[in-house]
Amino acid sequence: MTKKRILIVSDLLGVSCDINKYKFFDGHEVDILSSPLLAKIETSELTKDEVHKKFTNGGIETATNQILTQKRKKIDLAIGFSIGGLLLWQAISKGLIVTDLVCISSTRLRYEETKPKCNILLFNGEKDPYAPTDNWIKKLDVSTIKFPNQEHEFYKEPKNLELILKKLTTLQSYN
Template sequence: MRLLIVTDIHGRPSADHCLSRRLPGVQQSLARTVSVSELLGVDYRGERLHRELVENEGFIRASERLVGLAAFADVALGYSAGGTVLWHSVLHGLTVDRLICISSTRLREVNSSMMPKPTLAVFGENDPNRPPDCWARGEAVQSYTVPAAAHDFYAFEGQALKLCLPRIAGFLDLE
């Protein structure tokens, strides 16, 4: 399984903490990880990078660059802003079989029915910026809310990760 990973605005998670490491049948040797800052060609993270994404059409610029960098992935996995970049990349021509967006709260601003690829969007229940439950209305889009989880649950070991892994494995037919 070829896996394309796009990290969040802080460069998280590290390769050692990526959810893909906990999924059966996923070979890390076939994974490629790209940071949002790398896609924008900048050397900053955090709030400054977030502003670049939101205020300067950074999501679109990053997604167009990613389309040019990545030929194909069986699965694209994005964290927070990285998931939003992947979403736009698929709409701009990135070829993937499946898309997983973890805590990609900016997706609340997009029409989920436009997504042509099977997509799983995972959000923390305690994330105040997650889309409403009715957001995932597209035929290809599934949404899962992790109980009692914050926005950045993916960056820490804990119960939230344990709760979402079976859902992701099922989405990928790895169970």
Template sequence: MEPRLLILSDLFGGTPDWLKSYTDLLKSKFEIQYYDVLELANIDSDNFIESDIHNQFLNGGIDKAVENLLHLETEEATVLGFSIGGTIAWKASLKGLHIANLFTVSSTRLRYEFEVPNSVIKLYFGEKDPNKPNSKWFLNLNLESEILINQDHQLYMIENNVLLICDDIFKTLHQ
């Protein structure tokens, strides 16, 4: 049986074209379960702009998404979370979601976290993302990250970065 991989979308949810690059690569080694975080958080994004969606996540949406994810997932899995999806996975892990390996990409809200999940963690941030955690945060939590040079928040949409992240995920299968 193939190991399970949960993929949590970014703020915009849906099934964007860039996501297909990840699933096409990862489906050869994983049973993939994709979660649109807007659906997990019960957020209607039809007529909202980015700041409205963001505010809904901050005003109860993250907690609702964590609660729903905990209800849906009871077995151990590897998780790949993009932006707010990584933050939701992190918080769900702290509340009991069994995550063997947690990969977060551009999950800048983690800078407000002070407790670390009990799993193998790999964090990716763009060098030019103004909201990435500072070096003191990484030191205080004893975490390593991969800072991608000349990349911004949406680094996860770039093909070379897709290959790098998926390669790191594949490496966890051989540890």
């Protein structure tokens, strides 16, 4: 297997995954970016709702531009957790070159109207009320896997993340 360039962008509190726990990442060049750091948001004194408001009031644009500034080489696989998926989606739409984009619980994608030029796979919890609708998924022609009986933060469960990573081994950029 050829060494791949993998970019991971965290959720709005900086949570992604501990790559040392998963063999999926072994032998690859992996870069993990923190969404709050990209957005220049100090989260330690803020509630989750306050952090969310800062993202929607300019933080998304700031973080997207930071990704574009920091990442100039082609990315084989980009993985975004929650808001991280939206940041990657928008960065790709603005010129970031990515082969495969994986968005995990990226509910704010439901507001996007155009699809970036790359392969896209979404993972959502079936019980997440803010996940993109079936109509949105059909309209944008995006592949989606729904985790049964799961809510928004299903990705924080190691067993669910293992299932996601197992599925990712079938992607073009991984092989």
